[in-house]
Amino acid sequence: MPETRPLRADPALLAAVADYFKVLSETSRLQILTCLKSGPMNVMEIAEATGLGQANLSKHLKVLTQAGILSRQPKGTSAYYEIADPMIFEFCELACDRVSQRVQQQAESLQALRERATVF
Template identity: 60%
Template sequence: MTLPPSALAPISDYFKVLSELSRLQVLCALRSGAKNVTEIMEETGLGQANVSKHLKVLAQAGIVSRMPQGVSVYYAIAEPFIFDLCELVSMRLSVRLEEQSQRLKQFQDLGLSESGKSKATAT
């Protein structure tokens, strides 16, 4: 990827928004459709102030949209590709874990402990 340094800062900021576990929980709660803060709280187990704070950050990043309806405000996913991005990362992590598992199994099959010493000399 060849991007000028001026383009990297906004990309970094976007990933920072997604680096918070609670924000990912909020996004997952919204995957099935628009919800108000109370519904998001019930689905995630997060407190009202926490949910509101994360929704504000997600809305500022353009990831969720805010829709007033009467006395309530509903939030919805504004960028559905966010789930494709999360799926891509999840698949990559799965592959990486599988590779690590295979390497560990190879060491175990060779009779090596995790420290790199053979089982015979480790005792």
């Protein structure tokens, strides 16, 4: 397991971290990242895979590219997007695992409450 370092209290650094989380806080952007996990795709391929409209998709691709999460490679008349830093998937898997654990714990707590309620 990688060594963890405490967050530094530098407000500029914390603001940059908050901005990074904001980029990842949009479901459509997570959909885009998921479909790019298999490799580079052009806008039409991403639109087909995600069901997002082209204008909406372009907006999200721009945000992800500006954040350094995606890179854009022009090829002929198309542009292909790909993951710039594969570490994003480890980060997302860690977050998904934590959320899944929390949901499971909440479900177990709710089930225990239901079982106690039926006793009375």
